[in-house]
Amino acid sequence: MRYGFPDGFTWGTATAALQVEGATREGGRGDSQWDAFCREHPDRVWERATPEVACDHYHRWEQDVALMRDFGHTGYRLSIAWPRIVPNGTGPANQDGIAFYRRLFDALRHAGVEPNVTLYHWDLPQPLAAAGGWENPATLDAFERYARTCFEAFGDQVRLWATLNEPSWSTLNGYVTALHPPLRHDYRAAVRVAYNMMLAHARVGRLYRAMGGTGQVGIAQNMCPVYPATDSARDAEAARVADAVYNRWFIEPLLLGTFPTEAVDLYRRHGLLPDMPSRDLALFEGGSLDWVGVNYYFPHYASADATETRFGLNTSGNKEEDCHFSIKGLFKFVRNPKGRYTDWAWEIYPQGLYDLLARMHAYRPGLPIYVTENGIGAREVLDADGSVDDAYRIAFVREHLQVAHRAIAEGMDVRGYYMWSLMDNFSWVNGYKKRYGLFFIDRQTLARHPKRSAHWYRDLARANGFD
Numbered sequence: 226m227r228y229g230f231p232d233g234f235t236w237g238t239a240t241a242a243l244q245v246e247g248a249t250r251e252g253g254r255g256d257s258q259w260d261a262f263c264r265e266h267p268d269r270v271w272e273r274a275t276p277e278v279a280c281d282h283y284h285r286w287e288q289d290v291a292l293m294r295d296f297g298h299t300g301y302r303l304s305i306a307w308p309r310i311v312p313n314g315t316g317p318a319n320q321d322g323i324a325f326y327r328r329l330f331d332a333l334r335h336a337g338v339e340p341n342v343t344l345y346h347w348d349l350p351q352p353l354a355a356a357g358g359w360e361n362p363a364t365l366d367a368f369e370r371y372a373r374t375c376f377e378a379f380g381d382q383v384r385l386w387a388t389l390n391e392p393s394w395s396t397l398n399g400y401v402t403a404l405h406p407p408l409r410h411d412y413r414a415a416v417r418v419a420y421n422m423m424l425a426h427a428r429v430g431r432l433y434r435a436m437g438g439t440g441q442v443g444i445a446q447n448m449c450p451v452y453p454a455t456d457s458a459r460d461a462e463a464a465r466v467a468d469a470v471y472n473r474w475f476i477e478p479l480l481l482g483t484f485p486t487e488a489v490d491l492y493r494r495h496g497l498l499p500d501m502p503s504r505d506l507a508l509f510e511g512g513s514l515d516w517v518g519v520n521y522y523f524p525h526y527a528s529a530d531a532t533e534t535r536f537g538l539n540t541s542g543n544k545e546e547d548c549h550f551s552i553k554g555l556f557k558f559v560r561n562p563k564g565r566y567t568d569w570a571w572e573i574y575p576q577g578l579y580d581l582l583a584r585m586h587a588y589r590p591g592l593p594i595y596v597t598e599n600g601i602g603a604r605e606v607l608d609a610d611g612s613v614d615d616a617y618r619i620a621f622v623r624e625h626l627q628v629a630h631r632a633i634a635e636g637m638d639v640r641g642y643y644m645w646s647l648m649d650n651f652s653w654v655n656g657y658k659k660r661y662g663l664f665f666i667d668r669q670t671l672a673r674h675p676k677r678s679a680h681w682y683r684d685l686a687r688a689n690g691f692d
């Protein structure tokens with residue numbers, strides 16, 4: 226069967242500033258919460274890796290844009306480093322930072338690669354983090370000012386904007402599992418941050434319109450579909466609660482204008498619900514999304530049998546090491562005994578992507594959807610030919626594109642696919658061990674080597690489909 230995609234479908238890759246740029250102390254860039262975290266808690270990151278050098282994209286961007294062009298990409302999802310634009314979070318804009326991205330966006334456009342730009346991919350300026358981060362309303366004001374600066378500086382170059390990357394995942398890991406900065410385990414703060422991030426999105430979406438922006442504002446969400454672990458009524462309820470707090474909270478205010486009752490009731494019962502004044506809630510009226518980005522890696526299976534509170538990510542790359550997400554008395558996520566798993570114990574389940582696309586479409590039929598991240602992390606080394614024979618990555622992307630194709634055939638407006646990632650990069654607490662790229666990065670020389678998947682993806686982009 227031939228899997229042909231609609232004309233103009235975007236074939237791209239995704240990266241984030243902190244994970245690829247490096248040059249963290251150059252060009253006037255300020256410190257971010259992740260720079261500080263890696264400095265202060267080196268043992269929490271694999272082999273004490275830091276983002277200081279990353280892929281050195283800050284110096285090699287011309288080469289990287291040429292790779293995208295030569296390999297047939299038509300889109301590139303990237304993020305702007307907030308601390309490169311506003312080094313201390315609140316002060317004046319850094320003209321060197323602005324000039325860097327203007328050059329990059331210009332080169333992308335010349336190369337026929339449409340930028341899709343995320344304003345916040347977790348690199349909160351450290352002074353804002355130190356002052357309470359996303360718990361503090363002042364951070365929302367600072368985010369709005371930073372967004373205004375970006376819209377003014379790049380409005381003529383960028384048509385596709387995303388406000389936030391994965392507010393759910395960053396809130397959970399920052400404030401519940403305590404695996405990411407600010408390393409907190411505080412449910413009250415988590416709910417406050419989850420609320421503030423939605424407000425931040427809504428404020429910036431409205432700002433863009435008020436400034437006369439003619440492009441589209443969206444968000445990149447990691448929605449993990451949550452299935453009940455068994456067919457028991459208890460597990461069905463656990464899945465419903467998990468889905469409300471994990472997924473629905475982060476999308477429904479933006480599409481439906483309301484927060485899910487299940488989550489609101491739960492937080493109220495536990496005294497965790499922040500004040501939600503009507504002037505805030507009015508910001509969500511009418512919805513605030515022109516498009517939605519789906520970042521999809523794996524599904525969850527919820528069990529009601531949560532007898533302890535325990536969190537852990539697999540950072541070993543050993544399949545047998547489970548990830549843990551268990552909140553005593555509420556729900557826990559368990560392994561699918563029949564599932565296929567990556568070395569990082571993430572289940573490979575393409576149907577999950579379909580379910581998410583269908584869900585977005587059901588919320589608002591005709592809503593433009595992009596797959597803003599999807600890919601597989603693996604341990605890899607260069608072979609004698611200077612390449613990597615990553616057949617598993619090709620298989621992974623292929624299977625996920627097949628379900629995206631089905632979704633399009635059924636009438637869902639899926640407009641593009643950004644594979645995670647263009648190149649191997651700083652994989653947060655996994656450091657540089659977990660590789661996701663179409664291009665292998667030699668950590669000694671930082672040279673880029675196309676993997677087999679890079680050639681495969683080029684052919685598919687050029688043919689606008691595959692057999």
Ligand code: BGP
Pocket residue numbers: 241244390391394447520598602645651652653654655659
């Ligand atoms: C998403 C992030 C990306 C990326 C990806 C893979 O949650 O938006 O930045 O890193 O996951 O995750 P990891 O690198 O932790 O394996």
